[in-house]
Structures are given as structure tokens and as C-alpha cells.
Amino acid sequence: MYSRLVWLVLILIGISIPVSIPVLADPVIVPLGGEVYLGEEGLDIRYAVPYPYTSIAYFPAGSSPGRDQPLDIMQVNQGRFSVIPDLFYDRTGAWYQWDQIQGIPGQVAFIVRNPRISLKVMDRNTMGDRSYGTVSRGTPLVIQVETNLAGITRRPDYSSNDGPVKIQIRTPGGGTLAGVKTPGGGQYIFSSFKPTGELGYAPPIESGGWDTGWSGYESGLYHIEPKFAVNRMDDNLRSYQGGYTLRGTEVTLGTERAGLHLSDETVVRGDPFGVTITGSPGSPYIIWIEGGSRTGSPGDQPPMIITSQEGVRQDNPDGPYIIGSYRPSGKRTAIRDLVPSYPFGGVYYYAEVTPDRTGRRTIEFRTTQETGDRRYTIHIEGPLGSVNPRSDTISVQVVKGSVSLTTGSETFTLGDEVLLRGTNTGSCETYLFITGPNLPSAGGRLDAPRRQVSDGNPGSFTTASGDCETWEFRLYTGELGLDTGTYTIYAVSAPRDRYHLESTSWQAIPITLKRPYISVSSRRMTVAQGDELTITGSTGGRTDAGVAIWIFGRNYFRYDTVQTERGGWFSYELSSSVTRDMAPGEYSVIIQHPMANGNFDLWPDRNREMVLGTTPWYGAPVFRIAGPGALQGPAAAAALITALQSQFIDDTYTEYSIIVQNPKIAITAGSLNGTTEMPIVISGTTNLASGSRLLVEITDEQFGPTRKGGDGSWSGYSGTTTVYQGPGEREFAFEIPAGTLKEGRYRVLVQAVSSQGTASGVLQVTIPVTSGETMTVNLTPPKSPAPVQTQIQIQTLEPEQIPTEPAQTEGPVSTPDLVYETPTADMGGMIPDITRIIREPPVLLGFGILFGLCVAGLIAALVAWMRKERDEEENGSEGSDEEDLKLTDSEEETDEGSGS
Numbered sequence: 001m002y003s004r005l006v007w008l009v010l011i012l013i014g015i016s017i018p019v020s021i022p023v024l025a026d027p028v029i030v031p032l033g034g035e036v037y038l039g040e041e042g043l044d045i046r047y048a049v050p051y052p053y054t055s056i057a058y059f060p061a062g063s064s065p066g067r068d069q070p071l072d073i074m075q076v077n078q079g080r081f082s083v084i085p086d087l088f089y090d091r092t093g094a095w096y097q098w099d100q101i102q103g104i105p106g107q108v109a110f111i112v113r114n115p116r117i118s119l120k121v122m123d124r125n126t127m128g129d130r131s132y133g134t135v136s137r138g139t140p141l142v143i144q145v146e147t148n149l150a151g152i153t154r155r156p157d158y159s160s161n162d163g164p165v166k167i168q169i170r171t172p173g174g175g176t177l178a179g180v181k182t183p184g185g186g187q188y189i190f191s192s193f194k195p196t197g198e199l200g201y202a203p204p205i206e207s208g209g210w211d212t213g214w215s216g217y218e219s220g221l222y223h224i225e226p227k228f229a230v231n232r233m234d235d236n237l238r239s240y241q242g243g244y245t246l247r248g249t250e251v252t253l254g255t256e257r258a259g260l261h262l263s264d265e266t267v268v269r270g271d272p273f274g275v276t277i278t279g280s281p282g283s284p285y286i287i288w289i290e291g292g293s294r295t296g297s298p299g300d301q302p303p304m305i306i307t308s309q310e311g312v313r314q315d316n317p318d319g320p321y322i323i324g325s326y327r328p329s330g331k332r333t334a335i336r337d338l339v340p341s342y343p344f345g346g347v348y349y350y351a352e353v354t355p356d357r358t359g360r361r362t363i364e365f366r367t368t369q370e371t372g373d374r375r376y377t378i379h380i381e382g383p384l385g386s387v388n389p390r391s392d393t394i395s396v397q398v399v400k401g402s403v404s405l406t407t408g409s410e411t412f413t414l415g416d417e418v419l420l421r422g423t424n425t426g427s428c429e430t431y432l433f434i435t436g437p438n439l440p441s442a443g444g445r446l447d448a449p450r451r452q453v454s455d456g457n458p459g460s461f462t463t464a465s466g467d468c469e470t471w472e473f474r475l476y477t478g479e480l481g482l483d484t485g486t487y488t489i490y491a492v493s494a495p496r497d498r499y500h501l502e503s504t505s506w507q508a509i510p511i512t513l514k515r516p517y518i519s520v521s522s523r524r525m526t527v528a529q530g531d532e533l534t535i536t537g538s539t540g541g542r543t544d545a546g547v548a549i550w551i552f553g554r555n556y557f558r559y560d561t562v563q564t565e566r567g568g569w570f571s572y573e574l575s576s577s578v579t580r581d582m583a584p585g586e587y588s589v590i591i592q593h594p595m596a597n598g599n600f601d602l603w604p605d606r607n608r609e610m611v612l613g614t615t616p617w618y619g620a621p622v623f624r625i626a627g628p629g630a631l632q633g634p635a636a637a638a639a640l641i642t643a644l645q646s647q648f649i650d651d652t653y654t655e656y657s658i659i660v661q662n663p664k665i666a667i668t669a670g671s672l673n674g675t676t677e678m679p680i681v682i683s684g685t686t687n688l689a690s691g692s693r694l695l696v697e698i699t700d701e702q703f704g705p706t707r708k709g710g711d712g713s714w715s716g717y718s719g720t721t722t723v724y725q726g727p728g729e730r731e732f733a734f735e736i737p738a739g740t741l742k743e744g745r746y747r748v749l750v751q752a753v754s755s756q757g758t759a760s761g762v763l764q765v766t767i768p769v770t771s772g773e774t775m776t777v778n779l780t781p782p783k784s785p786a787p788v789q790t791q792i793q794i795q796t797l798e799p800e801q802i803p804t805e806p807a808q809t810e811g812p813v814s815t816p817d818l819v820y821e822t823p824t825a826d827m828g829g830m831i832p833d834i835t836r837i838i839r840e841p842p843v844l845l846g847f848g849i850l851f852g853l854c855v856a857g858l859i860a861a862l863v864a865w866m867r868k869e870r871d872e873e874e875n876g877s878e879g880s881d882e883e884d885l886k887l888t889d890s891e892e893e894t895d896e897g898s899g900s
Contacts, residue, residue, distance in 0.1 A: 026231045027158040030081075033108050035151025037115040038089065038244060039233035041082035048109040049078050049097055056109050057098035058091050065096050065105045073098055085240040088112050113148055115233060116245040117165055117226040120144040122201075124209035133358025134252040136280050138213030140183065141251065142201045143167065143224060150195045152230055163191050166229035167202060172220025181216070183208035191229075212253055223250045254278065254359045258285055258380045260394040268401040268425045269367050270493075272306070275394070276362045277380055279355045284313075285382030286326050287363070288335050288350035291374060296340030298370040299503055303398065304348040306364045313352040317344040323352050328381050329389060352384075369427060369494050369504070373400045401426030405491040405507045413516050415478035415541035415596035420464070421471065426493030426505040428468035431461040435498060436487030442497040443490060446473070449480055458495040477513060478541070478596035486512045516541025518593040518654050525656075528663040529582065530755025531689040533574040535656060539564055539593055546570070548592035548600055551658070552637040554585060557625050559604050576754050582660045588637040589656035592644065601649045602640070611640065615648040661687055663757025665694070665732075665750050672761050675768045676743055680736040684750065684759065685729045692723040693753040696734040698763065701745045715742045720753070741765045 029044045030036055036043060049056060057070035072091060092114055097106030121130045124140035135141065149164040167190035169177040179189040180203065188203035188210075203209055225248040228234040237244055259278035267273045279285050289302050296302070307314060315321045324336035324347065331338070339349035355361045376398065381391040404422035412418055424430045433443035433453045440452035446462035454460040464473040471491075489511060494504040520537035527533045539547060549572050551558040558578075564570045594600050601614045602622065609626040612619050623639045624630040631639050644653045667684040674680035682696065698717040721734045732750075743765055751758040 027155040039236035040231040140209035164230040283383030291376035296342035303365040413540035553587040665759035
């Protein structure tokens with residue numbers, strides 16, 4: 001037994017041994033006044049916050065601990081403290097020991113900081129920054145580390161194996177380097193980097209740096225990334241969007257091969273483009289472009305290198321041609337013999353380019369309208385002086401670009417403003433011209449169609465404004481002097497006429513011009529005096545001045561103008577106050593359109609006495625509309641129409657008629673009868689406009705002074721209703737709720753709210769006549785000393801009035817039924833009362849109790865009979881004649897009760 005226990009103890013000890021073996025741990029002991037960082041966990045702060053302190057306090061900047069109150073107080077676990085980012089992100093700085101009992105601070109316990117690591121790649125020989133650049137193979141490099149994590153290295157339990165900074169290099173092939181080679185074949189491991197201040201280098205400068213010329217390193221891009229490598233900081237900060245800094249870098253190990261790179265292989269003619277050269281930093285390379293004809297004539301020129309660019313050297317157009325005399329490898333001729341000689345002696349088709357310290361240089365080429373739309377080849381070779389120079393080529397396609405043109409519609413009215421807009425990727429200038437009936441066949445200026453454009457002459461074209469990508473132009477068709485018809489508008493990226501469009505980009509669209517017009521929604525309108533009237537219609541063409549409204553009637557004249565809405569719609573309203581002053585009759589309305597010039601050629605003078613016009617001079621009198629000799633009504637309207645039809649007046653018009661009537665309201669006779677138990681609807685017809693309000697008053701005809709001793713009761717009702725359009729005429733309806741009016745005669749008055757129209761009538765209200773039938777039901781309880789009769793009268797409504805006969809209920813001969821006949825005049829009130837009484841809860845309860853007693857009595861009798869039968873069976877033949885006699889008497893009594 002004891003041996004088993006010993007073995008069990010030994011096994012447990014053996015299992016626990018691996019767990020208790022000491023392992024390397026991150027530095028966690030924080031000294032008094034030490035530094036801690038956001039994201040650290042498991043810190044031992046017993047030296048920083050010793051007993052009896054159990055809390056720490058934070059004071060805002062500018063405050064005085066011991067005198068001012070702390071901004072934050074936090075109770076801590078001295079043996080395991082974590083700097084949680086969400087709690088301390090806005091509490092960085094000094095935290096003090098805090099005595100909870102006395103409420104006073106102690107010394108500075110520790111300082112909370114935002115961790116920071118920032119990397120740069122430096123040339124070890126020159127200490128120049130090579131971050132994000134290209135360096136030649138063999139250039140020694142060091143990684144400059146800027147960090148504030150040196151406070152961790154000053155902790156008591158820090159060892160050289162506890163580097164708080166982790167650096168990794170991702171190779172072009174996808175691998176990860178934890179260290180680099182140093183000159184002489186040594187190796188530097190990044191985990192041994194120990195930050196002792198704000199700035200450090202890995203590998204150290206004295207080690208010779210990173211030997212990039214080692215054969216194991218391939219050419220390409222190297223990504224260098226830092227991480228926090230202490231107390232799980234990297235994991236705890238991964239989801240925290242705070243103020244910590246982790247900034248990596250990258251570097252490209254170059255090759256001896258020269259390279260060219262284009263962001264886009266297709267270039268629109270007229271746009272510039274860039275070419276990036278990669279090579280050895282500081283070493284010159286030769287670049288040139290080939291393509292097109294050898295002459296460089298307009299329309300066949302290659303793109304040219306823009307002058308005065310940094311790192312770019314070119315020959316002078318007048319010589320000497322030092323760069324142009326370079327002979328590429330494998331060629332028998334110099335560069336000047338490979339490129340066109342026009343213009344500027346061809347010196348802008350080639351150059352000498354020196355990459356910057358990163359091994360790159362971007363140069364800009366430009367294209368013009370003289371650049372041919374074809375594919376070109378760009379060459380690079382170098383570096384100069386190399387025994388075995390490297391070369392590269394790249395192709396670029398130059399296209400003409402495109403021009404777009406839109407108007408939003410194909411049909412316009414003379415006088416309309418047409419907005420032309422579109423895009424032009426071929427040039428920054430868009431040239432416009434128009435063709436059509438009786439216009440120059442090569443095209444006319446868009447703003448002066450009869451002036452012919454000249455091919456190649458920009459000043460002869462209409463030019464649209466734009467931003468080298470989009471353009472627009474506003475065309476006022478009323479100022480072109482064109483007749484109605486179909487025309488074609490051209491938008492061209494160069495000043496080319498209709499017959500020379502093959503070498504440029506362009507687009508054309510047709511437009512149709514038609515005469516202005518004016519129309520109204522209806523030609524005739526009937527309106528009652530005092531009603532509002534709205535004249536609506538639409539116009540086409542220029543209507544800056546709106547449209548003019550002329551109204552003529554007998555001894556009546558009115559003139560006004562109204563502006564048109566978007567789309568040419570207009571609306572003119574005659575208010576109720578205006579129609580109230582218009583006498584019944586027909587009025588002529590003429591609506592005038594100013595046509596293409598946007599001006600009215602006929603108008604009344606200020607005093608509304610004379611109609612003036614523009615011919616034979618501006619303001620010439622046409623006819624008189626007021627005063628002696630004035631034209632009235634139809635004559636004045638006819639004179640205005642005659643003037644508008646003149647060949648010297650370009651205005652157009654349309655006619656409209658208004659018929660003004662006296663307000664009429666008629667009440668339908670059938671709606672003046674009703675009953676007290678049904679709603680009453682008073683209806684009728686009217687010529688008032690739909691939506692007009694009507695006031696309806698219902699008054700008792702007996703309404704008047706109350707006699708002495710009278711009750712003074714009377715009925716009445718009033719309200720408003722709205723006119724609506726019926727199938728034929730306009731109608732109205734007014735409802736009186738059921739039971740509102742008593743039986744009698746009432747005076748009905750219907751009158752318009754906004755006009756003088758009224759109507760009246762007499763409303764007859766009666767009580768509906770009903771018929772009923774009485775039925776008597778006799779209920780006689782058993783064993784009653786005297787017959788009790790209960791009469792229930794039930795009234796049944798019949799569709800026709802049939803004389804009611806009294807109903808009889810048969811009963812025993814000894815107790816004859818009594819039948820009561822209720823007069824018809826009383827049945828209307830008696831039967832509902834009896835029915836209501838029977839349905840009352842107390843009466844129903846009484847009937848229920850009576851029925852329950854009867855059932856209980858029957859059950860008791862049945863139980864007694866069953867007990868007696870059982871006793872007789874038990875006693876056998878012990879029965880006597882006396883008991884038989886009693887039983888016989890009992891049966892007779894029961895029979896008598898049943899008979900009664």
C-alpha cells in the first residue's frame with residue numbers, strides 16, 4: 001500500500017518537473033520612476049508602488065500633486081499589472097503612488113508612454129537615406145532604428161536576450177530574414193539589437209553594415225518591418241487604433257540592367273506622358289525614341305522630351321551634338337541618324353538621363369496635334385562608359401483621342417437657348433461650326449452661320465471654353481438669323497473644316513429648329529361671378545419676357561403679363577375679386593408670345609388708353625382702347641388680332657374665351673324629405689367652380705319667440721360643403737346625421753361663401769311608421785295553489801301593415817287562459833318595455849333559480865324512491881298492509897299533483 005503511494009508521488013513529481021523548470025521571461029520588474037508602455041502586461045510594480053500604497057493617481061498637465069485633486073485614481077495589483085491601451089491611451093505621463101486612507105500622493109511610481117519604432121535604410125558609407133530607393137549591389141547598408149523603448153533595457157531583470165524590438169526583412173522571393181550578412185562573412189541577428197537611446201543602428205556601424213553584395217541576395221524589392229517583441233505588446237496593440245508608431249521601410253537592390261517603365265502604354269494625342277528609368281544611381285544613360293517618318297513633318301512627328309528637366313541633359317539645337325553622336329550597341333549609325341531631324345534639329349527626340357540616389361528618374365514626353373497617331377519605341381542604354389552596357393525598350397501607342405457632343409434634344413424652337421457640351425481628349429480647344437440649308441458648304445461659324453470657316457485658321461471658328469477634358473457652349477438660336485429647318489453642328493479638336501476632318505477627332509449632331517408657338521389647355525371656360533379662374537398653357541421658344549394676357553369685354557379691358565415656368569408652361573389666375581366685378585357675358589382673351597427676339601411688339605401705354613407698336617417707329621399708336629373713339633369689346637379684340645398678323649410684327653398669339661355667368665344653386669327636390677331615424681342628405685347642382693365652399697343652414701320653421709309657459713325647444717343644423725364635378729354638372733351634397741332633427745318642417749338655405757349665389761327650400765322630417773304582433777306565453781309552476789300567469793309580448797315587424805289578431809294559449813280546462821289584447825297605439829311602447837324587463841339580469845336570475853329548484857326537487861324525489869326500493873328488497877316480505885296503504889296514498893297524491 002505504502003509503495004503504491006510512493007510511486008504515485010514520484011510520478012506527480014516527475015510530471016511537475018517540466019513545468020517548474022525556469023524559462024527566460026520578458027523584463028517585467030518596473031523600478032521606482034521607471035517607464036512602462038501601452039500594451040505591456042504582467043508587470044511587477046512592487047518597487048514602484050510599495051506597501052502601504054495600493055493605488056496610483058494621475059494628475060493633468062499643469063497641476064500640482066499634493067495640492068490639486070487627481071484626474072484619475074486606479075487601484076492596482078502590484079504583482080501583475082497591465083497597461084491596457086483603452087484605459088491609458090489618454091493618461092500617458094507620470095502616475096503617482098496614492099494613499100487611499102490619507103488621500104495624498106507619494107512619489108512618481110512610473111511613466112506611461114506610447115511605444116514607437118520607426119525604421120530607415122541608410123548608406124553606411126555616406127549615411128544618406130536610401131529608404132524606398134534603389135541601391136547598387138554591394139552598397140553597405142544599415143537600418144536606422146528610432147524608438148523610445150530604451151526604458152525596458154534599464155529594468156533590473158533585463159538580459160541581452162530580451163530585445164524589445166523585432167526586425168524582419170521580406171525578400172523579393174517571399175522569404176523572411178531575421179538577420180543579414182556583414183562584410184567578412186559574419187552575420188548579424190536582429191534580435192540582439194538593444195536600444196540604448198532614441199537612435200540606434202542594426203547592424204551597428206562599426207560592424208560594416210549589411211553586405212548587399214553577398215551572392216545569396218537577389219535583386220529586387222526588400223520590405224523591412226518592425227514589431228514589438230516584449231510582454232505581448234504586439235498582440236495587445238494589434239486591435240488598438242491609438243498613438244503608437246510602427247513604421248517600416250523598403251529598399252531595392254538594383255541590377256546592372258537598365259529599365260524603362262510606363263504607367264500607361266496608350267497616350268491620347270495632345271497629352272503628356274512620363275517614362276521612369278531604373279539603373280545605377282548617379283550613372284548616366286542614353287534615351288531616345290524612334291517611329292514615324294524620318295522627316296518629322298506635321299502629323300508624323302514622334303513625341304518629344306520636354307526641356308529643362310532635372311537630371312536630363314540635351315544637345316543644343318544649333319550644336320554641337322555631343323549626345324547625338326552616341327552610337328548604340330549593335331548600330332552602325334549615331335542617334336541623330338535614328339531620329340527625325342525636324343523640328344529643332346531633332347535634339348528633343350533623345351537625351352542623357354542620370355538616375356537619382358534611388359536609382360530612378362522619371363522624364364516627361366509631350367505630344368501635340370502634329371504627333372502622329374501610331375506606335376513609337378523608346379530605347380535606353382547605359383551606363384555610359386560601361387564595357388558591357390545594358391539596354392531596354394518599351395513601346396507607347398499615341399491615339400487621336402475623342403470628341404463628344406450632346407445637346408439634350410434634337411428639336412428646338414427659334415429663340416431657345418441650346419446648351420452644347422461634351423468632352424475633348426484630343427486637345428484643350430474645341431472648335432465649332434454649323435452646316436445646313438443656304439449655309440457655306442465647308443461650314444459656318446456657329447455664332448455667325450453665314451461666315452465661312454477657314455481650314456487651319458483657329459480665329460475663323462467658334463471656340464468653346466473648357467478645362468482640356470470637358471467643354472460647353474451656349475447657343476442662342478434667336479440671334480442666328482436662321483429659318484426653320486434641320487442643321488448639323490460640328491465639334492472638332494483642331495481648326496479643320498468639313499472637308500479636312502480625316503486627321504483629327506470630331507463629332508457632329510443634327511438639330512431641328514421650328515417656329516415658336518403658344519397654346520392653352522382649353523379654348524373656352526365658363527365661370528360664375530366670384531369664382532377663381534386659371535388660364536394655363538405652354539409655349540415654345542424664347543420667353544424671357546413671358547407671355548401677355550389681353551382680356552376684352554363690353555366696357556371692359558384688362559392687360560397683364562405672366563412668366564413661363566421651366567419647360568415653357570405658364571399659368572395665369574383671375575382671382576375671385578376680379579371675376580366678381582365682371583358682368584355676365586362673353587369675354588375674348590388673346591395670349592401674346594414675343595417670338596424669337598424675346599420682346600413684345602405690341603403693348604398698351606401706361607394709362608391703358610392706347611395700344612402701341614414697333615412700326616412704323618417704336619411706340620407708334622395702333623388703335624385706341626379707352627376714351628373718345630375707342631374700340632370696345634369684340635372690335636378691340638379684332639383690331640389686336642389684325643395688328644398681330646401684320647408682316648412687320650413677329651409676335652404670335654392664341655385666342656381664348658371666357659363666359660361669366662350669374663351664380664346659380666339648385667336644390668334637388670327629392671332630397672328635401674327624410675325621417676328622424678335615417679341620415680338626411682341634401683343635394684343639388686350649381687355652376688360654381690369645383691372646390692367652392694357652400695354654407696348650409698337648417699332652421700325650424702317654428703323657430704321664433706317663445707310663448708310664456710312653453711318649453712322653447714327647437715331643432716336645427718348648419719355646416720359647409722364643397723362643390724365637386726359630377727358626371728355632367730357640378731354638384732354638392734350635405735349630410736345631416738340621423739336623429740339630429742325632430743319631426744317637423746325646416747327651412748333650408750344654401751349660399752356660396754365667395755359669391756352671391758343662394759338657394760332655399762323646405763325640408764319635411766317625419767317619424768317612420770312600424771307594425772307589430774303580440775304573442776302571450778303562459779308559464780304555470782307545478783303544485784301552485786292558484787294558477788300564475790306570466791304574459792310576454794313579442795313585437796314582430798312586418799314589411800306590410802297587416803291587422804294584428806290576438807294570440808291564444810291553450811291550457812287545462814280547470815285553469816282557463818286569459819288573453820289580453822293590447823291596442824296598437826300602446827304596443828309600440830309596451831312590448832319593447834316588457835322585452836327589456838325580461839332581459840334585465842335580475843329577472844333572468846330569478847328564472848334561473850326557479851328552474852334550479854325544480855330540478856333539485858326531482859332529483860331528491862328520485863333518490864328517496866331508490867332508497868325505499870332498496871329497503872324493501874332487504875326486508876323481503878316483512879311489508880304490512882298498512883305500509884301498502886301508505887304507499888298507495890302517496891301514489892295518489894303524486895297523481896293529483898301531476899294532474900294539477
